[in-house]
Amino acid sequence: MTDVSLAPVPDRDSEHYFAALAQGRLEIQQCGDCGHWTWPPRPICSFCQSDNLVAKPAAGTGEVHSWVVAHRPALPGLVSLVPYTIALVRIDEQDDILIPGRLVSDVEVRQGLRVRAVPRKLTDDVGEVLWEADETAT
Amino acid sequence: MTSQFPRSQAAIVGIGCTEFSKNSGVSTFALAARAVKAAVQDAGLHVRDIDGLATFGISDSVSPNLLAQALGIQSMNWYLDQYFGGSVSVSVVAQAALAVSAGVADCVVCYRALNGRSEVRMNGSSDRPMKGPWDIQFKLSTGYIAPAAEIAMAARAHMLRYGTTSEDLGRLAVLSRNHALDNERAMMRTPLTLDDYLQSRWIVEPFRLFDCCLETDGAVAVAVVNAERAKDLPHRPALVQGAAWGGGVNIVNNGQTDLADSPAKLISERLYDNAGLGPADIEFAELYDCFTYTLLSQIEGYGFAEPGGVPAKLADGAFDRATGSLPVNTHGGLLSEGYLHGLNHVYEAVEQIRGDAGVRQIDRHDVGLVAGQLGYLSGYSSALVLAGT
Numbered sequence: 001m002t003d004v005s006l007a008p009v010p011d012r013d014s015e016h017y018f019a020a021l022a023q024g025r026l027e028i029q030q031c032g033d034c035g036h037w038t039w040p041p042r043p044i045c046s047f048c049q050s051d052n053l054v055a056k057p058a059a060g061t062g063e064v065h066s067w068v069v070a071h072r073p074a075l076p077g078l079v080s081l082v083p084y085t086i087a088l089v090r091i092d093e094q095d096d097i098l099i100p101g102r103l104v105s106d107v108e109v110r111q112g113l114r115v116r117a118v119p120r121k122l123t124d125d126v127g128e129v130l131w132e133a134d135e136t137a138t
Numbered sequence: 139m140t141s142q143f144p145r146s147q148a149a150i151v152g153i154g155c156t157e158f159s160k161n162s163g164v165s166t167f168a169l170a171a172r173a174v175k176a177a178v179q180d181a182g183l184h185v186r187d188i189d190g191l192a193t194f195g196i197s198d199s200v201s202p203n204l205l206a207q208a209l210g211i212q213s214m215n216w217y218l219d220q221y222f223g224g225s226v227s228v229s230v231v232a233q234a235a236l237a238v239s240a241g242v243a244d245c246v247v248c249y250r251a252l253n254g255r256s257e258v259r260m261n262g263s264s265d266r267p268m269k270g271p272w273d274i275q276f277k278l279s280t281g282y283i284a285p286a287a288e289i290a291m292a293a294r295a296h297m298l299r300y301g302t303t304s305e306d307l308g309r310l311a312v313l314s315r316n317h318a319l320d321n322e323r324a325m326m327r328t329p330l331t332l333d334d335y336l337q338s339r340w341i342v343e344p345f346r347l348f349d350c351c352l353e354t355d356g357a358v359a360v361a362v363v364n365a366e367r368a369k370d371l372p373h374r375p376a377l378v379q380g381a382a383w384g385g386g387v388n389i390v391n392n393g394q395t396d397l398a399d400s401p402a403k404l405i406s407e408r409l410y411d412n413a414g415l416g417p418a419d420i421e422f423a424e425l426y427d428c429f430t431y432t433l434l435s436q437i438e439g440y441g442f443a444e445p446g447g448v449p450a451k452l453a454d455g456a457f458d459r460a461t462g463s464l465p466v467n468t469h470g471g472l473l474s475e476g477y478l479h480g481l482n483h484v485y486e487a488v489e490q491i492r493g494d495a496g497v498r499q500i501d502r503h504d505v506g507l508v509a510g511q512l513g514y515l516s517g518y519s520s521a522l523v524l525a526g527t
Contacts, residue, residue, distance in 0.1 A: 040273060040276045056193060068290040068342045069340070081281075084281075086282050088291050088397070095395050096395045102281075
């Protein structure tokens, strides 16, 4: 069930990112000049300083770099979920992009676990990323 | 480009603090005023000698202009009101040192006042939640917002890479507690065993309760003047021999690929270069310990152990106050003295350098390293080398 209190308030640089998630897509900015990927969404490429960043659908796949298990809810909307696992996922597009999200699969988590992004709608305009174990991974 | 800090041209000459408690019963404004007055009195100076004030915080305290007006300081020459937390806990002192070295101010008092338990709690659970930084929007729905979660993530990465264990983290908690037992300022003065640690409840795995620092109401202030003026004041000056701050890698900053690396490494070389010495010359260290793991990671990052080498040294007692080769957090730190956001580490270092630490006094106390939060969260860190004249 969606809890609106968990929805962040986007800014002008991030509204497209959260809107895409609400519509079921994980989009990451890629620089139209140098090709580097940038996350979180920002107004400038931190590699070549171009402002020609284009939001593109990401593969949505990656692997777990680290994880924690939260035993205290950080917000009222998370009370029913504790304890829950937060995974920090290195996405396949670029090895220095690490995206946190709740791991929703009931699997034994480990470093290198292959995962897939599951966008979840929080409001009409804002979504979030969950991660699930990628059963198709070899 | 090399960055040169004006070596030993400024000194900490006065220190002041309030009681550290769970409920001060007064405003942060009152706490700040008390600590600042205590610091200038300790320095043999008067409030009217202050012409600069520096503080930091996360919109949870009193700003320098309001404090100056309340203290009756008619004309301020310099001030700093830095947004951020523990990452800048000692760079405010470094910047005060720059100001007095450059002559733009004569006497700067750095302070941190907070009602961190009774008013604005860092975990966001109080009625007056802090306003988060920009990147909170990308962590909010996950509940990845308390510092404990983010630093536990790094601790896990270190465990995976080097085999660091819960027991290793527990020994750091016990070390800190042992150092607080005879510290009259400390909030936690009952013994803690490794077993107590291992039995304590999970907060965010791999962190248990005793991996996490305290929540504290209180204030600390330190007075900074130039080295010439310091000679005429009552206490042995603690010279700011070197300083570095900055760094630049965190979770929202592309360029980081493994959280197990100590972010303190990004400033340690510059710190030692500025101070004109190396890790072997440091006699004691007061390191930012919002969590046990940040202590471990800084011991590595400032070159006191190889990556992965802290547990062996810890087991040998290397960091014990009474017998260790490098006493660490001689007051019990944020884990057991109190969460004064790191400025209490500066206070302790100055007491040690003066030889005024009483039962806590260490033998070799001329050169100490004091560090702020090592570079998670904001991505920045700060560190000082303080030395006796």
